[in-house]
Amino acid sequence: MSPIENSSRLLRWTRAAAFLGRNALTLLGAIITTSTAFTLIVFWMSSAFRPSQNPYQGLLGFFLLPGVFAFGLALMPIGLWFRRHKLKKAGELPDPYPEVDLPAGFVKKVLFAFGGLTLVNVVILGYATYSGVHYMDSQAFCGKTCHTVMAPEYNAYQRSAHSRVTCVQCHIGPGASWAVKAKISGTRQLFAVGLGTYSRPILSPVRELRPARDTCEQCHWPEKFHDQRIVVKKKYADDEANTPLTTILALKVGGRTAAGPTGIHGRHLQETTYVTKDHTRQEIGAVTYRDGKELVTYEVAGAKEPMKGEVRTMDCVDCHNRPSHIFEQPEQAVDRAITEGRISRELPFIRKTSVAALKAELGGPGTAERLNATLTKFYQEGYAEVFRKSRNLVEAAAVELAAIHARNVYPEMKLTWGTYRSNLGHEETPGCFRCHDGNHTSASGKTITPECDACHTIMAQDEENPKILADLGM
Numbered sequence: 001m002s003p004i005e006n007s008s009r010l011l012r013w014t015r016a017a018a019f020l021g022r023n024a025l026t027l028l029g030a031i032i033t034t035s036t037a038f039t040l041i042v043f044w045m046s047s048a049f050r051p052s053q054n055p056y057q058g059l060l061g062f063f064l065l066p067g068v069f070a071f072g073l074a075l076m077p078i079g080l081w082f083r084r085h086k087l088k089k090a091g092e093l094p095d096p097y098p099e100v101d102l103p104a105g106f107v108k109k110v111l112f113a114f115g116g117l118t119l120v121n122v123v124i125l126g127y128a129t130y131s132g133v134h135y136m137d138s139q140a141f142c143g144k145t146c147h148t149v150m151a152p153e154y155n156a157y158q159r160s161a162h163s164r165v166t167c168v169q170c171h172i173g174p175g176a177s178w179a180v181k182a183k184i185s186g187t188r189q190l191f192a193v194g195l196g197t198y199s200r201p202i203l204s205p206v207r208e209l210r211p212a213r214d215t216c217e218q219c220h221w222p223e224k225f226h227d228q229r230i231v232v233k234k235k236y237a238d239d240e241a242n243t244p245l246t247t248i249l250a251l252k253v254g255g256r257t258a259a260g261p262t263g264i265h266g267r268h269l270q271e272t273t274y275v276t277k278d279h280t281r282q283e284i285g286a287v288t289y290r291d292g293k294e295l296v297t298y299e300v301a302g303a304k305e306p307m308k309g310e311v312r313t314m315d316c317v318d319c320h321n322r323p324s325h326i327f328e329q330p331e332q333a334v335d336r337a338i339t340e341g342r343i344s345r346e347l348p349f350i351r352k353t354s355v356a357a358l359k360a361e362l363g364g365p366g367t368a369e370r371l372n373a374t375l376t377k378f379y380q381e382g383y384a385e386v387f388r389k390s391r392n393l394v395e396a397a398a399v400e401l402a403a404i405h406a407r408n409v410y411p412e413m414k415l416t417w418g419t420y421r422s423n424l425g426h427e428e429t430p431g432c433f434r435c436h437d438g439n440h441t442s443a444s445g446k447t448i449t450p451e452c453d454a455c456h457t458i459m460a461q462d463e464e465n466p467k468i469l470a471d472l473g474m
């Protein structure tokens with residue numbers, strides 16, 4: 001095609017566009033596109049300097065506005081098409097299109113303007129898509145958009161050692177295929193939130209959580225040798241003096257050493273699979289363990305028939321199932337508050353009274369007032385003198401109880417004490433004892449060890465003043 005033919009064709013198009021473009025839809029489209037383009041650019045500039053923590057602002061800027069922009073863009077050709085269709089049907093479509101008064105060089109200018117505007121639109125749409133996808137990976141989107149649904153996990157996460165790790169680093173991990181998978185299931189979840197059909201509480205363990213190899217192990221190297229770890233657990237008795245009870249364990253965390261894998265981490269670096277029939281993975285059937293080159297299967301001794309169900313490869317999350325969303329039991333939370341001085345040990349029976357008050361309280365509006373009333377009544381009636389002298393301590397304890405309650409009980413999500421429990425150990429759930437119960441036995445008569453000393457040395461158990469603490473200078 002010669003340049004002359006080209007420019008005359010362009011001239012025809014320009015005339016057609018100028019003629020057909022005079023319709024309400026196309027004009028509306030142009031107005032919408034231009035105005036949202038300006039708003040979007042201002043929004044992007046401001047969020048580059050000061051990222052908003054408000055999830056609704058994000059939803060508006062990253063999804064709604066680009067949607068409106070694309071809608072406006074689409075309206076323009078639709079308007080042209082409609083007008084052409086209507087005129088053609090009525091037999092009023094002019095051929096050729098009426099001349100428009102075109103100054104010299106106009107065609108070239110139109111070409112440039114059209115090309116330029118298209119480029120701008122492509123850039124805007126491209127950037128909108130990119131920033132929208134990026135925004136979907138942010139804490140504000142994951143944790144706060146559906147605030148009732150995610151509040152429990154988000155609040156617990158913020159208090160954990162992982163509060164600087166993003167949700168997607170554990171839940172999605174690197175690579176495109178998991179990102180796409182997550183976007184698809186995320187879309188389903190958005191509908192569930194919209195329709196209110198999501199489960200309350202949210203099911204855990206999370207179905208199809210990505211294997212820890214691709215998430216946790218991006219930051220933690222299980223081979224790293226951890227040796228032993230001293231764990232000091234402080235609890236308080238339910239007596240008048242709230243007597244401290246200290247337990248000290250040397251946990252044999254282990255890892256890979258020159259002499260081979262040792263301890264808890266080391267021995268579990270080997271491939272282990274297990275059968276479980278219930279979703280919570282609390283009941284475990286046959287366990288298969290790779291011991292060097294040999295596979296050993298431990299069956300449940302005395303079971304009438306082998307358990308049938310899901311076969312899972314064990315990974316970090318089978319022990320560390322609450323690395324980030326750590327919910328407390330009332331006893332744990334109160335013990336910790338006493339240790340940290342937020343609840344005073346001087347108040348008689350404060351441990352027992354606090355735990356009972358937390359357990360009895362169902363949550364909802366007025367929780368703090370009711371907890372305060374319970375403590376006040378207890379001390380006014382039973383310890384009037386203490387109450388008169390230490391009223392401020394009672395008030396402070398009540399404030400702490402309200403905070404503990406708020407971060408562990410969410411009636412709207414049917415989440416309460418013990419809904420989510422930790423498998424790390426054997427306090428809150430059978431945990432390690434799901435397999436280390438002395439009842440998982442191999443054909444050659446070996447069992448998965450239940451020996452206390454295989455996992456830890458107990459240096460003190462529920463002692464008021466363990467000598468070892470003084471020896472360690474703690």
Ligand code: HEC
Binds near residue numbers: 143154
């Ligand atoms: C350190 C890794 C990590 C981070 C960071 C993390 N999660 Fe999780 N999350 C987990 C694990 C592990 C589970 C439980 C998995 C299981 O037992 O299957 C879980 C479970 C959940 C559940 C299911 C309910 C429950 O409590 O078991 C939700 C909802 C959730 N996470 C949301 C979030 C949100 C929102 C964020 C960011 C604010 C986030 N997570 C950050 C590791 C993480």
Ligand code: HEC
Binds near residue numbers: 219317
């Ligand atoms: C993006 C990096 C990252 C990822 C992914 C990650 N962690 Fe961590 N993890 C950390 C950091 C940082 C800490 C805090 C270290 C500290 O405080 O000394 C930590 C701490 C821990 C601790 C010690 C917690 C404590 O309270 O002392 C455990 C256990 C742990 N992570 C397990 C996991 C598990 C299980 C996963 C996968 C579900 C995981 N991590 C995923 C970075 C990560």
Ligand code: HEC
Binds near residue numbers: 222253265
């Ligand atoms: C068989 C159960 C089990 C498995 C599997 C397991 N851990 Fe652990 N891990 C433990 C126990 C128990 C501790 C000690 C807990 C404590 O200190 O309270 C621990 C401690 C840790 C710590 C803190 C170590 C320190 O010395 O500060 C990190 C980090 C950690 N684990 C990460 C991981 C990662 C990542 C994986 C997966 C590759 C993993 N663990 C697999 C049981 C396990």
Ligand code: HEC
Binds near residue numbers: 287
């Ligand atoms: C899914 C089953 C399963 C769970 C859950 C489990 N283990 Fe194990 N554990 C095994 C198997 C299988 C072996 C290897 C037995 C063998 O030596 O043949 C093993 C071995 C060990 C050993 C080495 C024992 C020895 O005598 O050398 C330690 C230590 C250990 N586990 C600690 C733990 C701890 C701590 C937990 C909980 C946080 C835990 N395990 C949870 C299956 C499990």
Ligand code: HEC
Binds near residue numbers: 231247449454
């Ligand atoms: C398979 C490994 C394993 C075996 C076997 C085992 N424990 Fe433990 N135990 C643990 C782990 C892991 C923890 C949790 C440490 C933590 O919370 O950091 C724990 C915690 C404890 C605690 C402290 C609980 C608390 O929170 O106050 C006591 C006490 C204890 N074990 C006693 C025993 C006794 C007694 C036996 C033998 C009958 C035993 N354990 C067998 C792994 C084991």
